[in-house]
Each structure stands twice: as C-alpha cells, then as structure tokens.
Amino acid sequence: MPLEGRCLGNFMKIGRSIPVSAAVLGVLLASTAAAAPFRPANDADILEQLPSRGGGNTDRVARAMQAMLVRDPRDLDVALRLAQLFVDRARSESDPRQLGRAQATLAPWWDENAPPIPVLLLRATIRQSSHQFDPARADLEQIIARDSGNAQAWLTLATVQQVTGDLDDARRRCERVAALATASIGTLCMASVDGVSGRAAAAYAAVNALPSHAGMLSSEARVQTWATTLEAELAERLARPLDAERAYRASLAVDPTDAYTIAAYADFLLDAGRASDVVALIPLDTPVDGLLLRRAQADRALGSADAARSARDLTDRFAALRERGDRVHLREEARFTLEILDKPQAALELALENWSVQKEPLDARIALECALAAREPHAVDDIVRWVERTRLEGVHLHALVDRVRAP
Amino acid sequence: MKAVTKLLAAVLSGFTSLAAAHKPSDSYLTVRVDGAAVSGHWDIALRDLDSVLDLDRDRDGRIAWGEVRMRAVEIDAYAMSHLKLDVGAGPCSMSASDLLIDHHSDGAYAVLTFAGRCPQAVGTLTVDYSLLFDIDAQHRGLLKLENASATPDEASVVTAVFPSDRRRQAFASGGTSAWSQLGSFIGDGIGHIAAGFDHILFLVALLLPAALGRRGRTWFAVPGLSVALWNVAKTVTAFTVAHSITLSLATLHVVQLPSRLTESMIALSVLVTAIDNLVPILPPKRWVVAFLFGLMHGFGFASVLVDLNLPRSSLALSLFGFNVGVEMGQLVLVALLVPLAYLAREKRFYKFAVLDGGSLLIAIVALGWLVERSLNLKLMPF
Numbered sequence: 166m167p168l169e170g171r172c173l174g175n176f177m178k179i180g181r182s183i184p185v186s187a188a189v190l191g192v193l194l195a196s197t198a199a200a201a202p203f204r205p206a207n208d209a210d211i212l213e214q215l216p217s218r219g220g221g222n223t224d225r226v227a228r229a230m231q232a233m234l235v236r237d238p239r240d241l242d243v244a245l246r247l248a249q250l251f252v253d254r255a256r257s258e259s260d261p262r263q264l265g266r267a268q269a270t271l272a273p274w275w276d277e278n279a280p281p282i283p284v285l286l287l288r289a290t291i292r293q294s295s296h297q298f299d300p301a302r303a304d305l306e307q308i309i310a311r312d313s314g315n316a317q318a319w320l321t322l323a324t325v326q327q328v329t330g331d332l333d334d335a336r337r338r339c340e341r342v343a344a345l346a347t348a349s350i351g352t353l354c355m356a357s358v359d360g361v362s363g364r365a366a367a368a369y370a371a372v373n374a375l376p377s378h379a380g381m382l383s384s385e386a387r388v389q390t391w392a393t394t395l396e397a398e399l400a401e402r403l404a405r406p407l408d409a410e411r412a413y414r415a416s417l418a419v420d421p422t423d424a425y426t427i428a429a430y431a432d433f434l435l436d437a438g439r440a441s442d443v444v445a446l447i448p449l450d451t452p453v454d455g456l457l458l459r460r461a462q463a464d465r466a467l468g469s470a471d472a473a474r475s476a477r478d479l480t481d482r483f484a485a486l487r488e489r490g491d492r493v494h495l496r497e498e499a500r501f502t503l504e505i506l507d508k509p510q511a512a513l514e515l516a517l518e519n520w521s522v523q524k525e526p527l528d529a530r531i532a533l534e535c536a537l538a539a540r541e542p543h544a545v546d547d548i549v550r551w552v553e554r555t556r557l558e559g560v561h562l563h564a565l566v567d568r569v570r571a572p
Numbered sequence: 573m574k575a576v577t578k579l580l581a582a583v584l585s586g587f588t589s590l591a592a593a594h595k596p597s598d599s600y601l602t603v604r605v606d607g608a609a610v611s612g613h614w615d616i617a618l619r620d621l622d623s624v625l626d627l628d629r630d631r632d633g634r635i636a637w638g639e640v641r642m643r644a645v646e647i648d649a650y651a652m653s654h655l656k657l658d659v660g661a662g663p664c665s666m667s668a669s670d671l672l673i674d675h676h677s678d679g680a681y682a683v684l685t686f687a688g689r690c691p692q693a694v695g696t697l698t699v700d701y702s703l704l705f706d707i708d709a710q711h712r713g714l715l716k717l718e719n720a721s722a723t724p725d726e727a728s729v730v731t732a733v734f735p736s737d738r739r740r741q742a743f744a745s746g747g748t749s750a751w752s753q754l755g756s757f758i759g760d761g762i763g764h765i766a767a768g769f770d771h772i773l774f775l776v777a778l779l780l781p782a783a784l785g786r787r788g789r790t791w792f793a794v795p796g797l798s799v800a801l802w803n804v805a806k807t808v809t810a811f812t813v814a815h816s817i818t819l820s821l822a823t824l825h826v827v828q829l830p831s832r833l834t835e836s837m838i839a840l841s842v843l844v845t846a847i848d849n850l851v852p853i854l855p856p857k858r859w860v861v862a863f864l865f866g867l868m869h870g871f872g873f874a875s876v877l878v879d880l881n882l883p884r885s886s887l888a889l890s891l892f893g894f895n896v897g898v899e900m901g902q903l904v905l906v907a908l909l910v911p912l913a914y915l916a917r918e919k920r921f922y923k924f925a926v927l928d929g930g931s932l933l934i935a936i937v938a939l940g941w942l943v944e945r946s947l948n949l950k951l952m953p954f
Contacts, residue, residue: 201674202613202672202673202674202683203672203673204673205637207637207638208636208641209636209637209638210636211635211637212635212637212680213619213622213634213635214633214634215622215628216633217633261595261596261710262596262597262619262620264710265708265709265711266623266707266708268708268709268710269705269708269709272709277948454595481676481677482677482678485595485676485678486595488598488714488733489595489596489712489714489733490712490733490735491596
C-alpha cells in the first residue's frame with residue numbers, strides 16, 4: 166500500500182477503555198514519576214559503561230563494514246558478515262539490542278519470502294531469539310527444502326523444536342545433524358533431546374563418553390561450554406548433585422560469562438538452599454534480567470538488605486518490557502511474580518501463557534509451582550500429562566507433580 | 573573451519589534461550605499539547621546515541637558527562653530530525669532547549685527538552701517517528717501524549733508504541749469531538765485516494781473513454797455532454813457502491829482476504845481495464861466493469877482502515893467519513909478529467925496519444941505492480 170499504516174488513538178475515549186490499558190498507563194505514570202532528570206556536576210562523571218569488546222578490534226571492523234553498507238546497503242557479503250557479528254555479540258553480551266542491529270543490517274532482504282539461504286539462517290536465528298518460533302521454523306524448513314545438506318539449519322531446527330516441545334521431530338532432526346556435522350555436535354544434539362524425554366541416563370553417558378572436553382580445540386570453547394553445561398544439567402536431573410556441581414564449575418571455568426550456565430548453576434544452588442553462594446555468583450548490578458531474578462530470590466531467602474533493591478530493579482525492568490509490548494520474558498516474569506511479588510494467581514496466568522509458547526523443563530516447573538501456590542492444581546492437568554508422556558525426569562519436578570496430583 | 577564457526581553460531585543462539593537479558597532499545601517520548609503550542613521531553617539511551625554519534629571519543633569504553641555535553645548540538649539535531657509532528661495544516665516547528673541525564677531500568681539516557689508551535693491548534697496530531705530504525709529494527713518509540721486543554725471528563729493522556737513497521741500514527745484530540753474526528757477520517761479517505769496511484773490509474777483507465785462510445789473495435793465521439801455525463805455517473809456510482817460494500821464488510825471483519833491477493837487483484841484490474849481500452853476484452857458496459865473491480869478496490873481501502881485500530885464505538889463514523897473522503901477524492905479526479913476528455917473527444921490525437929498511449933502506459937505500470945505484488949518483490953518506485 167502506498168500509505169504507511171497509521172493508527173488513530175483518541176484522547177477522549179481512552180479513559181473509558183479496558184482496564185488493561187489503565188493498568189499499563191498506571192505503570193507508565195509510576196515509572197516516569199520516579200524519574201528525575203538531572204545535570205551531572207562534572208564533565209568527568211561517568212554516566213554509562215559500554216560493553217567491553219576485547220581490544221576494540223571487532224568494533225573497528227564493525228564500523229568499517231557499516232561504512233561500506235552506507236555506500237551500498239545491498240552488498241550481501243558485507244551485510245551477512247556484519248549481521249553475523251551482531252548476532253554473536255547479542256549472545257556474548259546477552260544483549261537483545263544487537264539482534265535489532267542484525268535485523269536492520271538485513272533490511273533489504275528481511276521481508277522477502279525467499280531470500281538467500283545465509284539471510285534465512287540469520288533471520289531464523291533472530292526470530293527464534295525473539296521467541297517467534299513458528300516463523301523461525303518456516304525459515305529453517307525452507308532452507309532444508311532448498312539445501313538438504315545444511316547442517317546448521319538442521320541443528321537450529323532441532324533446537325527450536327526441542328524448545329517448543331516437538332521432541333520426536335527434534336530427535337529426527339538430530340539424526341540428520343549427526344550425519345552432516347562432527348560427531349560431537351551430533352551427540353550433543355541428540356543428548357539434549359534425550360535428556361528431556363526419559364533417557365537422561367543414556368544421554369549423560371553419551372556426553373561423558375565424548376573425547377575429553379578439555380581436549381577440544383580452544384576455538385571450540387563454545388561447544389565445550391555447551392557440552393559441560395549439558396552434562397551438569399543431566400547430572401542434576403539424575404539426582405547426582407556432586408557431579409552436577411563439578412560440571413557447572415568446569416563449564417564456568419571455560420566461559421565465566423555464559424549467562425545460561427550461570428542461571429542454571431544458580432537454580433541448582435537455590436534448590437540446594439545455598440542462597441549465599443548465589444549472591445557470590447551474581448553481582449547485584451548484573452545487566453541480565455534472568456540473572457538478577459535469581460539474585461533477587463537469593464537476597465530474599467537470606468533476608469538481606471539488598472532484597473529491596475534487587476526487587477525494585479526487577480519491577481522496573483519488567484514494567485519497561487511490558488511498556489514496549491514484549492511478551493518474550495514470560496517464564497521469568499511468571500517466576501518473578503510468584504517468588505518476589507507473591508501473586509500466585511497472576512503468576513499462574515503468565516506461566517500458562519508461557520507454556521503455550523515454550524515447553525522446556527523450567528517452563529513446566531514454574532507452571533506447577535504457580536498452580537500449587539494458587540491452589541489451582543487442575544489448571545496444570547495438561548502439563549502433568551505432558552511430563553508423564555515425555556517421561557521428563559527430575560527430582561524437584563516429580564515432587565511437584567506428586568503434590569499437584571495429591572487429592 | 574568456516575563451517576564449524578557458522579555451526580556454532582546456530583548452536584549457541586538456540587542453546588541460550590535465556591536471551592532474556594536487558595531489554596531491546598526503546599526511547600521515551602513525552603509530548604504535551606496546549607492549543608497550538610507543543611512541548612515535551614525525549615529520553616534516548618546513551619548507548620544508542622553512542623552507536624550513531626560515536627560519543628565515546630576517548631575510547632575508554634565509558635561515556636562521561638563531558639562527552640555528552642560537548643556534543644549536545646549534534647545530539648539535538650540528530651534526534652529532532654527523526655521526529656515530525658503535523659496537524660494537517662502543516663508541520664509543527666520544534667527546537668530542543670536543554671539536555672539532561674536520567675536513569676532508566678537499563679541504563680543512562682539523554683533527556684532532550686523541546687518546545688515549538690504548530691500552524692494551528694492541534695485537532696488531529698500526526699506523529700512521524702523514525703529514530704534509530706535504520707540501525708536497529710527492533711527499536712521502539714514509547715509515546716506519552718498529554719492534552720493540556722482536555723476537559724475534566726476527558727482523559728488527558730494517551731500512550732502509543734512506535735515499532736519500525738508503524739512509524740506514523742495519528743491521534744485525534746478532544747475539543748470538537750465527533751465532528752473533528754469525522755473530518756480527520758474524511759481527510760484520511762482523500763489522502764488515501766491521492767496517494768494511491770493504483771486507484772487513481774484505475775479510475776483514469778475507466779474514464780479515459782468516458783466521452784466516447786464503442787462500435788466493435790472502434791471508438792467514436794458521443795454526440796452530446798449529457799450522454800458523456802450519464803456514462804461517467806453510471807461508472808462512478810457503480811464503482812462507489814461496489815467498493816463501499818467490500819470496504820464495510822472487511823472493516824467489520826465479516827470477510828477478510830490476504831492483502832497480497834487483493835493488492836495483486838487491484839493491479840490486475842488496472843491492467844485489464846487499460847488493455848480493454850486498446851482491445852475490447854471486457855463486457856461492453858463500463859459500469860459493470862467498474863462494479864466488479866470496485867469490489868476488489870474496497871478490500872484495498874479496508875487494509876488502511878483496519879491498520880488504524882479503530883475503537884468499536886466510532887467504527888460507523890470512521891467508515892462513513894473515510895468513504896466520504898474517498899468519494900471526494902474521486903470527484904476531484906472526475907472534475908479534472910471528464911471536461912478535458914469531453915472537449916478533446918473528436919480530436920485525432922485524443923484517440924491515439926491520450927487514449928491509446930495513456931492506456932498503454934497504464935498497462936505497463938499495472939503489469940509491473942502485478943508482478944511485484946504477486947511475487948512479493950520490490951521493483952516499482954511507487
């Protein structure tokens with residue numbers, strides 16, 4: 166259409182519209198009321214810390230590529246390299262802002278139905294990270310239809326299907342990955358799926374049988390982290406806490422900044438009643454919401470003086486997310502609403518909405534916890550049946566299932 | 573090696589479904605409207621400003637107040653060039669006056685204070701927001717619009733979100749209530765016709781032979797004005813009735829078609845009508861053609877109206893106003909085209925240059941649209 170989409174709001178009607186918008190408005194007003202703009206006293210006052218990027222070399226490369234794209238935005242080769250750099254950065258800095266950068270870099274091809282395969286692959290990755298699982302899956306299936314030997318597409322598809330609970334399909338994708346990629350990647354793909362479908366012991370043995378993680382090439386540090394953290398999670402699921410702890414620590418020794426591993430380890434510590442270890446693990450000023458959530462839970466468990474601050478910071482962050490209309494962090498928001506705000510009813514709604522999008526063990530667990538706290542065990546009947554059908558293992562999970570099923 | 577590195581990217585993007593870090597980029601824009609005066613403040617993350625203006629000049633990985641203060645003029649110019657307010661009578665002129673700092677949940681923000689005037693008191697305010705979209709497709713502008721002249725029973729604050737695919741949004745303020753709203757919908761209708769080249773070209777293709785009659789393959793001039801006007805009236809009325817029907821059905825969500833289909837059909841209707849001017853391929857009665865294709869164009873109009881997210885309460889009013897606007901736009905076109913077509917109808921050049929040449933041109937443009945829209949490509953500049 167020649168005209169851009171326009172949206173007509175209405176000053177007068179809005180006050181009478183649905184209560185939801187009133188609530189949103191309330192949050193907005195509250196958050197801006199708390200704000201107080203100021204003029205810093207000294208030129209030397211530091212206002213913002215930029216993400217450190219080891220020497221700034223990639224920064225220079227990124228700026229050079231951006232300058233090239235200003236001259237020719239349709240230079241596919243440069244755009245792909247820059248977008249890949251942003252996607253890598255999104256991951257290493259846990260910064261979704263970089264995903265928007267990657268998307269903007271691919272703008273000339275973004276809305277095409279059948280862009281070049283490398284664009285599709287990046288688009289799928291970015292969409293998956295924004296929890297747009299169906300469009301991501303469609304992109305990946307298109308790649309496979311056009312190039313059935315694309316190991317990366319098979320692997321990402323397996324991951325998407327595992328996250329969305331499509332475990333049988335995920336396993337079939339992993340078989341293709343095993344045939345196309347290195348043996349260790351294939352094994353890890355399969356072990357991830359097996360680990361959530363009643364075969365955790367076999368998966369644990371398979372990961373352990375991999376050539377010593379430490380012996381992997383140093384350039385494969387990320388694979389090493391993946392392997393070691395998976396090993397820790399499987400050990401935890403098999404009720405082998407000593408092995409789990411050893412593996413978590415080994416993984417953090419390889420990459421101490423990996424947010425996924427830190428979060429999983431923190432959960433392990435919280436379950437073990439070791440809140441003070443979580444406080445040592447996660448600093449109060451972590452920029453990662455998922456980590457701040459664990460820190461806030463630990464502060465609360467310890468009755469520490471930091472509890473009020475971490476809870477307030479989290480409240481602000483979730484309010485800011487709601488304001489922009491994001492529904493990406495439902496799992497964390499459900500847990501925050503249950504553990505920090507003590508609103509089990511609202512938390513249960515969030516957890517169920519989250520369950521309709523993603524189905525990982527943590528998603529099942531938070532939904533069961535919310536249902537118990539809200540005294541609505543039947544709200545999670547489907548999830549209990551899911552756990553039984555997939556034979557998902559885990560001591561804590563099964564304790565929850567038993568309590569939900571208890572008359 | 574390259575294959576392995578690429579593989580890793582995928583592994584990890586999936587592996588960390590805890591990409592739940594801090595949030596993506598947002599800016600917070602507050603606009604206060606009081607008569608023709610506008611003022612407000614705009615909070616933009618220092619990290620975002622750094623990525624476009626390179627604030628961290630000493631490359632120490634930190635942004636100091638001095639690095640912001642020294643660049644205030646550039647920051648103001650950059651930001652204000654990405655925000656346009658318009659009240660219909662023209663753009664509001666605005667300038668930034670002060671630069672402060674504030675902290676939001678995800679870091680430090682520059683706070684730009686600005687003020688300005690609009691050409692007339694604000695009735696419908698169109699906000700055109702384009703900050704950062706060129707470098708960050710997931711950036712969003714969060715607007716809070718305050719109406720200082722709202723009466724106590726009116727809500728004085730509206731909020732809206734500007735994602736990259738909805739940069740332009742219009743807000744009707746209180747005051748003259750329904751009438752001013754009706755006016756703004758009529759304006760939308762006229763605007764849509766004026767900016768919708770496909771609808772204009774369809775009408776032109778339909779009306780080029782308005783003062784001609786057809787015998788077999790040859791056109792002849794109609795004897796009098798009344799015959800020509802009767803032709804036009806039948807054609808335009810048929811088109812109007814048809815597109816009003818589908819516009820209403822689509823806006824009320826009774827019938828919905830995918831926009832790729834309707835847009836392609838509209839292009840096809842322009843193409844076929846233009847070809848028919850050269851070689852008869854459609855029913856001889858023009859009003860029948862206008863009616864059948866008008867049904868398709870109605871779905872096209874509706875896609876605009878659906879995007880407006882209309883409140884249910886004012887749906888009938890907006891539908892009516894939008895339709896009136898479309899008709900008014902059409903009548904202007906008829907008033908421009910038909911007298912010329914009538915006066916020139918007996919000239920040889922009209923038949924060859926205007927009717928044949930014009931129809932051929934229209935057919936070529938329409939073919940371009942058809943290919944572009946049906947295959948989802950980007951070929952045409954408009």
